[in-house]
Amino acid sequence: MPIRVLPPELINQIAAGEVIERPASVVKELVENSIDAGARRIEVDIEQGGTRLIRVRDDGGGIPRDELPLAVASHATSKIGSFDDLERVASMGFRGEALASVSSVARFALTSRHGDDEAAWRIEVDGGRLQETRPAQHPRGTTIEVRDLFYNVPARRKFLRAERTEFAHIDDLLKSLALAREGIDIRLTHNGKPVRLLKPARDENAALARVAEVLGPDFPGQSLRVEHEAAGLRLSGWVGLPTASRAQADQQYFYVNGRLVRDRVVAHAVRQAYSDVLFHGRHPVFVLFLQIDPAGVDVNVHPAKSEVRFREQRLIHDFLFRTLHEALAQTRAGIAVANSGEMPPPMTPSFGDLTAPGAPSTVAVPAWPSSASQPRLSLGVRDEPLAGYATLFGSASIAPRALPMPLNTDDGADAVPPLGYAIAQLKQIYVLAENEHGLVLVDMHAAHERITYEKLKNGRVTANLRSQMLLVPLSIAVSAKEAAAAEEHADALADWGLELSRSGPSGVVVRRIPSLLEGADVAQLTRDVLGELAQHGSSRRLEELENELLSTMACHGSVRAGRRLGLPEMNALLREMEATERSGQCNHGRPTWVQLSLGELDKLFLRGR
Known part of the structure; x- marks a missing residue:
């Protein structure tokens, strides 16, 4: 076959094959866009597990009328403009291909009102075919509707699971996003029925209450607060006690600069930190947030942005291991009683120089005299x-x-x-x-x-x-x-x-x-x-x-x-x-x-x- 340029519709469908795996993938891209737009309230309406309808409504900054066609164009974005921006990505989305990919495999509509504009504007895309922009009624913010997902790609639609399974993936996704964005009001409905209401958290107790809503009401009483900063890194969050472990690794949430990721370096460090206290075959529960200079992590290594690459892997590994290892070392018998209350105080161990992994760390422990x-x-x-x-x-x-x-x-x-x-x-x-x-x-x-x-x-x-x-x-x-x-x-x-x-x-x-x-x-x-x-x-x-x-x-x-x-x-x-x-x-x-x-x-x- 001769070499030729692919049509835009096919390019977008190929990109959709990498980014859009199931309805939850669509929800992820749309909700992350709402977060980047500064939304304080996000409503997600789902019908038939997301195959019939996905509607995401937010109160963010909105999109100007003249930028609506660009919003659904391939590789068009407001989040990066140069290679230096790519080196220090701070937003959730940045590739500029999400909406183009989604609109190529569904019936797509975007309605938005920007800032103090007098009117909102609506644009529709049907299987990659862009319609004319027209006025609409809408408050400040954006609403995106995705109907009949994969209607024009029947082979992809056959791979979708049952309605309950697809909705469960959406629910899990929103819970994971809610843990990292505790200040955002997130609401989820399915087939017209309210399913989840995650109210914004204004303080640490409310943040822990949101964690308990995701991980279960017993988690606060079976966890340790971790907060430590060194070598330009900051780790905070909660780690479950060894006795609160699970048979599967389904309650492990690790965020890098607010982005949920899966990383081998992180998994190895956590596993080693728990190795001395965890029963064989069990998995710890944790919600951890790592803050790092954006230049120290590459988030552009996976189409779905679910993986990252650290530039200083050994430093990250040693920092995570030693922080968690020392926190778990303080699980002395009686400490949960001594720290009575709804939330234990933060465990902030002191460490030696991170550049010397073998250096001993010191933890002050009150001793009962003999x-x-x-x-x-x-x-x-x-x-x-x-x-x-x-x-x-x-x-x-x-x-x-x-x-x-x-x-x-x-x-x-x-x-x-x-x-x-x-x-x-x-x-x-x-x-x-x-x-x-x-x-x-x-x-x-x-x-x-x-x-x-x-x-x-x-x-x-x-x-x-x-x-x-x-x-x-x-x-x-x-x-x-x-x-x-x-x-x-x-x-x-x-x-x-x-x-x-x-x-x-x-x-x-x-x-x-x-x-x-x-x-x-x-x-x-x-x-x-x-x-x-x-x-x-x-x-x-x-x-x-x-x-x-x-x-x-x-x-x-x-x-x-x-x-x-x-x-x-x-x-x-x-x-x-x-x-x-x-x-x-x-x-x-x-x-x-x-x-x-x-x-x-x-x-x-x-x-x-």
């Missing part, structure tokens, strides 16, 4: 380290601290620690304690397992980690990119006890491994580590494998269910839980404690009714 005159109380864990641990890290005591005395406040009353004081042991499995709010139930094995695990990890960090020379160096074939990563990060790997050297364009030689990982699959371990280094610039695979072994050691070294404890031992366990990072969950992600308030207990016994 009495030096009281004897040390042991929960069956020997003062000497577990077998095999001393040979790697030297001696370290992991016995719990002594029982603290109550604090006397200024008014003479005794201050009660967050987990209170033990009153009994149930079936030699659970510790029952009384605090200011009511009854506390503690799984003593799960709690002590986390305490022991954190002590073992701290001992590994502070001690001299030993490595073991392989009797015969192991040659491994890897990709050229992975071999380059081995050469670049050789010193960092040696600090973890893994000594590698590059043996050619696509090969490495392993000479030494951490003693703690003796018996591991060295070849697979090396490939995993180099694969992460090549892709993300950092790897925690060695640390994760060592943590798995330390977790097993902690499980075997912790007090077992079935052992009778005295009140001093139970109280010592409670004090250790309050002082230990991540003590709200055991090493496997299970909760270690539960709070039953007096109100909840009263309901059980119908008191006050």
